[in-house]
Amino acid sequence: MQQKRAIGIDLGGTNIRIALLSSSGEVMGIHKQPTHAEREVGQILEAMASGIMHLINEYHIEREDIVGVGLGAPGFLSLDAGVIHFSPNLPTVKETPVVALLEKLTGLPVYLENDANAAAIGEHWIGAGQGSRNLLCITLGTGVGSGFILNDTIWHGSNDLAGELGHTTLFLDGLPCNCGRKGCLEAYVSATGIVTRTRLALSGGRSSSLSHLLAQGENQLTSVMIYEHAKKGDRLARELLEETGKYLAVSLGNVLNLLDLETIILGGQVSQAGEFLFRPTIEEVERRAIRAAYHPLKIVPAQLGDHAGIIGAAKTAFDHSRGN
Amino acid sequence: MQQKRAIGIDLGGTNIRIALLSSSGEVMGIHKQPTHAEREVGQILEAMASGIMHLINEYHIEREDIVGVGLGAPGFLSLDAGVIHFSPNLPTVKETPVVALLEKLTGLPVYLENDANAAAIGEHWIGAGQGSRNLLCITLGTGVGSGFILNDTIWHGSNDLAGELGHTTLFLDGLPCNCGRKGCLEAYVSATGIVTRTRLALSGGRSSSLSHLLAQGENQLTSVMIYEHAKKGDRLARELLEETGKYLAVSLGNVLNLLDLETIILGGQVSQAGEFLFRPTIEEVERRAIRAAYHPLKIVPAQLGDHAGIIGAAKTAFDHSRGN
Numbered sequence: 001m002q003q004k005r006a007i008g009i010d011l012g013g014t015n016i017r018i019a020l021l022s023s024s025g026e027v028m029g030i031h032k033q034p035t036h037a038e039r040e041v042g043q044i045l046e047a048m049a050s051g052i053m054h055l056i057n058e059y060h061i062e063r064e065d066i067v068g069v070g071l072g073a074p075g076f077l078s079l080d081a082g083v084i085h086f087s088p089n090l091p092t093v094k095e096t097p098v099v100a101l102l103e104k105l106t107g108l109p110v111y112l113e114n115d116a117n118a119a120a121i122g123e124h125w126i127g128a129g130q131g132s133r134n135l136l137c138i139t140l141g142t143g144v145g146s147g148f149i150l151n152d153t154i155w156h157g158s159n160d161l162a163g164e165l166g167h168t169t170l171f172l173d174g175l176p177c178n179c180g181r182k183g184c185l186e187a188y189v190s191a192t193g194i195v196t197r198t199r200l201a202l203s204g205g206r207s208s209s210l211s212h213l214l215a216q217g218e219n220q221l222t223s224v225m226i227y228e229h230a231k232k233g234d235r236l237a238r239e240l241l242e243e244t245g246k247y248l249a250v251s252l253g254n255v256l257n258l259l260d261l262e263t264i265i266l267g268g269q270v271s272q273a274g275e276f277l278f279r280p281t282i283e284e285v286e287r288r289a290i291r292a293a294y295h296p297l298k299i300v301p302a303q304l305g306d307h308a309g310i311i312g313a314a315k316t317a318f319d320h321s322r323g324n
Numbered sequence: 325m326q327q328k329r330a331i332g333i334d335l336g337g338t339n340i341r342i343a344l345l346s347s348s349g350e351v352m353g354i355h356k357q358p359t360h361a362e363r364e365v366g367q368i369l370e371a372m373a374s375g376i377m378h379l380i381n382e383y384h385i386e387r388e389d390i391v392g393v394g395l396g397a398p399g400f401l402s403l404d405a406g407v408i409h410f411s412p413n414l415p416t417v418k419e420t421p422v423v424a425l426l427e428k429l430t431g432l433p434v435y436l437e438n439d440a441n442a443a444a445i446g447e448h449w450i451g452a453g454q455g456s457r458n459l460l461c462i463t464l465g466t467g468v469g470s471g472f473i474l475n476d477t478i479w480h481g482s483n484d485l486a487g488e489l490g491h492t493t494l495f496l497d498g499l500p501c502n503c504g505r506k507g508c509l510e511a512y513v514s515a516t517g518i519v520t521r522t523r524l525a526l527s528g529g530r531s532s533s534l535s536h537l538l539a540q541g542e543n544q545l546t547s548v549m550i551y552e553h554a555k556k557g558d559r560l561a562r563e564l565l566e567e568t569g570k571y572l573a574v575s576l577g578n579v580l581n582l583l584d585l586e587t588i589i590l591g592g593q594v595s596q597a598g599e600f601l602f603r604p605t606i607e608e609v610e611r612r613a614i615r616a617a618y619h620p621l622k623i624v625p626a627q628l629g630d631h632a633g634i635i636g637a638a639k640t641a642f643d644h645s646r647g648n
Contacts, residue, residue, distance in 0.1 A: 076618065134482050148582070150474065157584020158458050161615045168578040169612060172495075181612065254492040254578060258472070260481020288493060288505065291485045294400065 004321070005061055007052050007069040007108070008314030010115060010306075013037050013089025016044075017306070018051040020059055021314035025126040027307060029059050041092045042101075049105035067321035068109035070313030071098060072118030074145075079160045082112050088178070113316045115309055116163055117154050119302075120147030122312030123265050127303040132263035136255055137302065138165060140248075140270035143178070144186040150259070166190065168251055188247045191223035191270050198226060198240055208236035227273040241273050245280030252281070252299070253288025260291055267302025274301075328645070329385055331376050331393040331432070332638030334439060334630075337361050337413025340368075341630070342375040344383055345638040349450040351631060353383050365416045366425075373429035391645035392433035394637030395422060396442030398469075403484045406436050412502070437640045439633055440487055441478050443626075444471030446636030447589050451627040456587035460579055461626065462489060464572075464594035467502070468510040474583070490514065492575055512571045515547035515594050522550060522564055532560035551597040565597050569604030576605070576623070577612025584615050591626025598625075 003022060010017040018031040031051045035044065052069060055061075075087025082099025084090070102110045113121070120137035123129040129137060133152050139145040144166030148155040155162050166186035167179050174183025175196065187193045198221060202211050209229050213220040230237035252264055264285075271277060282299050286292040304311055327346060334341040342355040355375045359368065376393065379385075399411025406423025408414070423434045437445070444461035447453040453461060457476050463469040468490030472479040479486050490510035491503050498507025499520065511517045522545060526535050533553050537544040554561035576588055588609075595601060606623050610616040628635055 150479070155474070155583065157615075158586045159584055159615055159619045161618065162582065162584040164581040164614055167581050167614055169574050170496075172574060179614070250493050250496060255582065257488040257491050258486065258579065258582070259479065260483055260486035262482045290488055290491055290503070291481075291483055294485065295483045 003065070004067050004318070005065055006067050006314040006317035006321075007055065008118075008310035008312070008317070009048060009069060009071045010118070010309035010313060011035070011044075011048070011071060011073045011090070012115070013074070016048060016051065017310050018048065018055060019307070019310040019314065020055045020061065021311065023318055025311055025315070027311065029055050030310070031055050035090070037090050037092070039092065041094075041096050044090070044093070045098065045101050045105060048102060052106055052108070063107070066108055068111060068317035069102065069106065070111050070113060070118070070316035071102065072113050072115040072309045072313040073098065074115045077112055077114055077160055079112050079114075079156060082110070084112075109317070109320070111316050111320045113154075113313055114147065114160065114163065116145030117147035117156070118310075118312035118316065119145065119267065119304075119308035120149055120163075120265075120312065121154050121315050122304050122308040122310075123267070123302055124149045124152070125315045126311065127308060128265045128300045129263055132298070134259065134261040135263040135265060136165070136252075136261055137265040137308075138267065139302075139308075140189060140191070140266060140268035142191055144190050145268075148259070148261075165251060165255070168254070170247055170250060185247065185251045189244050189270065191268075194223045194226060194240060194244055194270065195221055197243070198236070201236055201240065206236050209234045210237055223270050224272065227276060230273065230276050238276065241276040242280045244270070245277050246284045248277075249281045249284030249288060252285050256285065256289035256291055256297070263298040263300065265300055265302050267305070267308060271301055327389070328391050328642070329389055330391050330638040330641035330645075331379065332442075332634035332636070332641070333372060333376075333393060333395045334442070334633035334637060335359070335368075335372070335395060335397045335414070336439070337398070340372060340375065341634050342372065342379060343631070343634040343638065344379045344385065345635065347642055349635055349639070351635065353379050354634070355379050359414070361414050361416070363416065365418075365420050368414070368417070369422065369425050369429060372426060376430055376432070387431070390432055392435060392641035393426065393430065394435050394437060394442070394640035395426065396437050396439040396633045396637040397422065398439045401436055401438055401484055403436050403438075403480060406434070408436075433641070433644070435640050435644045437478075437637055438471065438484070438487065440469030441471035441480070442634075442636035442640065443469065443591065443628075443632035444473055444487075444589075444636065445478050445639050446628050446632040446634075447591070447626055448473045448476070449639045450635065451632060452589045452624045453587055456622070458583065458585040459587040459589060460489070460576075460585055461589040461632075462591065463626075463632075464513060464515070464590060464592035466515055468514050469592075472583070472585075489575060489579070492578070494571055494574060509571065509575045513568050513594065515592075518547045518550060518564060518568055518594065519545055521567070522560070525560055525564065530560050533558045534561055547594050548596065551600060554597065554600050562600065565600040566604045568594070569601050570608045572601075573605045573608030573612060576609050580609065580613035580615055580621070587622040587624065589624055589626050591629070591632060595625055
């Protein structure tokens with residue numbers, strides 16, 4: 001008997017990543033293509049189907065050895081129904097029964113999962129969350145994605161809408177957020193939020209080597225560049241990352257006081273700031289989380305990088321095939 | 325065969341309530357006595373044991389028909405170990421193995437539960453949370469107690485420290501909280517917090533019929549009196565309750581965005597303000613909770629009043645006896 005395999009897909013606004021995985025979590029092959037999100041949804045689905053077929057052929061896998069396809073997707077989803085209702089970065093995907101459509105195109109069973117949840121499942125399976133029964137996995141990218149593992153199982157909530165840490169309130173009447181609300185955590189600690197706060201500080205007259213970047217053009221000022229300038233000693237860049245850690249820690253302290261988790265995993269481009277972000281985050285969480293006085297906390301970097309989503313999506317397919 | 329019964333205890337800083345319950349949740353008898361929290365812990369335990377015996381004798385119950393005793397207690401507990409580590413309102417109860425001690429005194433199996441969790445279990449069983457798979461039950465009293473039911477089960481967290489909604493941060497550098505931190509929700513929306521905010525408003529020169537109360541003595545200004553004055557049309561009292569609802573809603577919105585629950589139950593003396601509190605709370609939650617746009621929310625008053633804790637504690641004993 002052949003070893004069982006699964007396909008994991010990370011359907012993003014920019015790229016579609018498709019991977020072939022072994023049941024131990026090994027990424028055997030990967031196929032990446034631009035999403036071209038402006039295309040018709042049918043074309044996006046066909047691109048995914050052909051990517052899957054490409055991998056199956058390339059690695060000489062028998063179709064019957066594929067337990068299924070896990071599809072990690074952003075936006076508001078109904079998981080059991082297999083529908084993406086709405087996804088800000090995929091404008092043509094609206095009330096789309098992606099599971100039924102992709103099953104028809106591939107002949108394989110397809111399982112839908114929220115992309116941030118897929119990352120949490122991946123990190124819990126073979127990443128930074130191994131052995132932690134209760135954890136929160138956060139991706140600090142353009143937005144803030146997050147997923148809870150509770151009792152070793154992803155937490156979907158009553159309507160598949162759980163895990164929106166990015167839209168918890170940090171300041172009651174704070175900066176505007178992309179979601180239309182004000183003061184959301186995402187408006188402060190996402191890559192976009194950090195850049196916004198940097199612009200505000202610079203326009204307020206703060207002197208910093210970052211002001212040269214801004215003068216070079218709109219797109220030069222990024223969270224990664226802010227980290228680079230912090231490393232070189234720029235005072236404002238360091239303060240902004242320190243403040244980012246503190247803000248993040250307020251929300252993490254809230255989560256810990258509510259749910260008493262063992263582990264918090266930080267991934268995404270912002271988390272690359274390393275100690276400039278982790279140190280202030282951990283210090284402030286220790287001040288705010290009641291459990292910190294009694295039990296050690298683990299606030300750790302993600303281990304799977306960009307692969308967390310595809311690995312977690314594939315795990316979803318393995319779990320479903322075992323009837324979990 | 326006789327019907328099975330359980331004992332539920334609510335060990336508070338002021339009173340000890342002990343109840344005899346049927347397996348359908350009927351409170352058959354109740355025994356209430358002052359805690360005299362300054363007593364030695366051994367005396368408090370003996371008082372509980374004699375209360376239990378009193379009820380068993382009064383209702384002519386055979387000991388073998390009692391499945392066990394559920395003990396709801398405040399503070400930091402280790403549930404499986406049956407230990408109360410520390411409880412602010414029970415100064416003599418420190419690192420006390422209450423389960424072992426009470427089992428020795430009564431000969432009955434004893435199960436420990438956090439008091440706020442016991443209230444959540446009670447409301448979920450036969451109160452306002454019946455039929456809701458995922459809920460948060462909040463008691464707005466001197467402090468803010470809360471307990472989560474997730475997948476029809478109380479959520480304890482990794483170290484029995486879950487459910488501390490009262491110590492989530494509302495304002496990063498806000499009013500001092502009894503826990504030693506700043507800006508906790510409890511410092512704003514507990515009965516104590518509302519009175520503090522009222523005093524601040526009055527000392528800031530706001531005119532209100534409440535200022536006469538304050539002039540009558542320290543203890544005249546209570547959250548219940550503020551509600552009474554709101555009913556009579558006092559503008560400041562109404563504003564304070566409106567603001568209380570808004571503050572509470574920020575934290576509830578956060579919980580809903582994190583966990584996507586079906587139901588939130590509000591109990592305790594502050595919740596008696598009824599529409600003066602519930603209306604602004606619901607309005608603000610609808611602005612902040614993502615799920616509000618997609619699925620109806622239930623934010624409802626508790627139904628079991630002071631009995632929620634004893635009912636939930638007894639349920640804990642029934643569940644344990646069934647091996648849950």
